[in-house]
Amino acid sequence: MRINSLVYFFIASLMFTATAFSKPQSLVFCYEDKNIAPMFLGDGQNIPTDKPGASIEILQQLDLALPNVAISFVRKPWRRCLNDLEFNRVNAVIASYRKGRENVAVYPVDEQGKLQDNYAVSEFGSCLIGRYKFHKEWETREVFQNKAFTIAIPNGYGLNSALKEEPFFIHNTFSKSKAFELLDKGVVQASVDLCQVDGLKVSSYPYEGNNVKPIYPPYETSHGYLVFSKKFYEENNTLSWEMWEWLSKFESAPVYIKYLQTLK
Template sequence: MRLLAFLLVIFCSSLSHATTYITLCYEDKNIPPFFLGSGFEVPNHRPGATIEILRGLESKVKNVRFNFVRKPWQRCLNEIQKNKVDAVVASYRSERSSFLNFPKNAQGDVDESLAISMLGTCLVGQEGLGQDVANKNYPISLAVPRGYAVLHALKHELYRVIQTDSQDDAFQLVLKGLVDGALGLCQVYSEQVSGFPYSDSLEPVFPPIDISYGYLALSKEFLQQSPDVAQLLWQELGGMPLHEYYLDYVNNPVNHEIPKY
């Protein structure tokens, strides 16, 4: 009996220290400052602010390890819906609630204080776009990567949207004068930035047309199996200096050093 009791103690102890592996799927496109690099490879150096935040989260939540995989965004959503992956980073939309779990407050609403990002998106274009907006010279033609949640924030009577395969494709259309503008990161929390490609040639139009919150969104199966881990991850994210990661990437796009906090 003593041997059995001893073995039970060892078994329970090993369970309490078991590592929880989380497969997180993110887009295979270069989308600074969130994700850097293209294709299936996850860069070890300068992977993007969002990936660095999640790697930092591993040091705060013991016995949790992220396994990052890169795929087209719609495939990531399809696979988490089928519980083939455990997590994505996504904005909240009501239709996603059927297959994604977001952090909630006591009232059952999505808790914005536990978001992994709070970023503003502006119209971005060449000189003169701001004047067109001020003079209400609509409709304005916009190039926007397909599948992006910000599309839902656009008033379609004001914009003629051309969907592209990537963010870079969208900016190339602007630079060639084929469309009036694109959408780019212009605000990190309360600070105005020019966090988009070709910011030396293009300029944002303030105020942002959309303020979006990104969340560590978990699969239904993962939340059922590891509810305590899920809550701990969300709570720890709420206490991290997330804006500093994004600002560091925006302000140091080439000679990037991981911030020391």
């Protein structure tokens, strides 16, 4: 009995030592090299050390909370991030669901393959925004009207399928701030804005005194998921779910709202 106890103690000590000194799993996270507030701030390949953006701050907290993962960050054009994810040159990105992406990325799904929204990093609602006159005209619009409204849309945003059939003349801008500037000056009648975070009403529109407000309910609600490359997930299945579980318990809305308030 004494020998068995010593053997057990020796094995347990070895297991503890191996765990204590094992290296955390490296995870390379790729995100867009453009300023996309409040998720990502700054431009180019540099990773800001101060106020990097809400999504990056959340992942940094995830990194600190889980000792068995070490997250590093790289910035590239969005399509290159997705391409590198497909070919395992990076391990993860934050992405909404698009049909076909499941072929190159692993989303948090149940046994039936249904997306689990409670594991998402973010839940955003997007609204049309405009002045009181636009609100009233929007309520009485008719689908057959051709190009009845001019809307400023930042490059990369686009309009979802529900709005593509609406009578818009689209004015594309390089940035969200430029779209807001055109709306403030009255060059366009409408734009789009993040208007809801986890069910809480918010706004990033910076100009005051011109009565620009969102039209509720949001025309689109989207979820941003931390998704992994297929190879990373296959090799780190337990760790992947551990990260998703942590995100499901983390209150992300206050982080996004904090950044939105500093941008106004």
